[in-house]
Amino acid sequence: MIRKIVTLLFVLSFTIIGKAQDFQLGKVTVEELQEKRHPKDTSAVAAVLFKKGRMELMLSQKHGFMLNTIVKMKLKVYKKEGYQWGVEKIKLYATEKVKEEISFIKASTYNLVNGVVVESKMDDKATFDNRINKFWNQKNIVFPNVKEGSVIEYEYSIKTPFYKRPRDWNFQTEIPVNYSEYKTIIPEFYIYNTITKGFFSPKIDFKLKEKKATLEISSLLRIEEYKEKHTTYILENLPALRNEIYVNNVNDYCSSLIQQMASGDFKIRDEKEEAEQWNKVLQSIYDLEFAKELSQNTFFEQDIKPLIVSLSTPEEKIIAILSYVKNNIKWNGDLGYEAENGIKKAFKIKSGNIGDINILLTSMLIYAGLDANLVLSSTRENGIAAFPVTSAFDYVISSVKTPDKIFLLDASEYNSMPNILPLRVINWYGYLIVNKGNSQKINLVKSESSYKFTSMNFEIAPDGVVKGKLKQQQNNHNAMLYRDYVANENLESYIEKLEIESGKIEIKDYHRENVNELQKPIVEYFSFSGNSLCEVIHNKIYFSPMLFFALKENPFKQETREYPIEYDFPFENKYQINVRIPEGYSIESVPNPIEISIIEDIAKFKFLTKVIDNEIQISVVHQIRESVIKAQNYDLLKEYYQRIIEKQNEKIVLKKA
Known part of the structure; x- marks a missing residue:
């Protein structure tokens, strides 16, 4: 992830923007409505014509400083697939004591009817709220009369007392963005650390302006004078943020701006100071959320003491306690590092969120x-923690340090094991x-x-029918994912799907x-037969020795790639295949052996063949040794997979003697 630390007081480093265009709502033209496709991305289902945000830290007579954010959006719908952009969803922090307030200033859809621009305003009934969890509400807005060619405009403001951590501003989104502007107005005595991430850097304009505020102190009016920092960030002509294979969360690479108020006059200057700030935040979370909970250990003593009394090694105790929690406390589906119920109650009711369980x-x-x-x-969905701030986290796991290694544990997932975590939490x-x-x-x-180790023996009849036996073993994450997959599927249904997927x-x-x-390790055994796994042409038989295991298409299809390639975990797939030649046939050709290695052996492929009497032996290995591969190696990896596909689909040719 491209990451830049920007100190807002460092004015000289800013690039000054020229006079900005006048992007205003309510000025929909016939030309905009007649536009059939995006000029730079003809495949786009919709596009943001402009998006403007204004975040102001305002002094309130009643509440002190409040954060007010105003968002203006104008977007164009090109295709039916773009109708989803006719629904806007906005998350709002809300507890019993305090909540964020949203108000819509404008919400309209424009269409061209008989050459005339017609506006359809949003009805109050077109909004509804959802409660996501005990901390968050969601405001849903459905725009009226959305069609192919529509232009949608809206404006809303959000007021919040949580001014230390403003909302992120995403310049980029899943559709092209023609123009995106974000302006912050902050009193001079407040400092926000700012991160811009992604592959596009905004132009920045900075100005200091005089400000006066009237306060009532002890029934007396007092005028405070101070300066405000006006900072404007602009990006134009941004491509759509497209999801690609082997990307954990594409939003980690979205061009966006993230801010966090520094404590006092503190601003992050180097890695040492940033580490110190992380330690302060983590210690505060420990004191507020973990210290009291971890001190409670008497209520489970009668259950855990007999469980471990005869165990001697740390590994035995880890497995026993992890298994106990997984079998007795069920995850309720809620995330969060806080103990939602408290661990004592979770133990009693045998249910809890991630915090309760771990x-x-x-x-x-x-x-x-x-x-x-x-x-x-x-979690992957929540993104990578960018700032030393409590809201950066939404998950907690356990760790145990032994003389040999550190074990990471998550008892919320039944099929997890030490250092075999659910994929949702494997996030950098x-x-x-x-x-x-x-x-x-x-x-x-x-x-x-x-x-994943596969042993397969098969023979081919002269009429092309293939019969064989297969054994497959899987361990670690492969085994966990397999167990998750078959947990809620009956055996008959599983076998039926396996038959279809295997040709x-x-x-x-x-x-x-x-x-x-x-x-x-998980082990599977079965016998199989198939009459479409090879071709019989005249007196010859053609078949791929890997049968239904051969890759058919390259997972990497884009010409270029900006994001790193993120595998869920390193893997090694091995195949040991023995093919019996039918009586009366001889070998005309077999694929030549090959070994491919790229990026300092991070990716390796080996294909070996050997003929012994009337048997052909094939050994295949495909190995990816690291989870993350840099984007600069994309072309190499794409070519690597293409060569694998070509080799795995080469035919053995048998001819009738």
């Missing part, structure tokens, strides 16, 4: 005498919180491979091992 797990591990701590993190890094000490940055991206084969004698023994 704080309880950590408390039990500490009780067992293990060096256990909590690790704060952010987390922060291991040590009370009254320096917290540690922990890499959550796995370095240990998950393997309409017929499967018999299917069975599997170790589905519930999580420390062991």
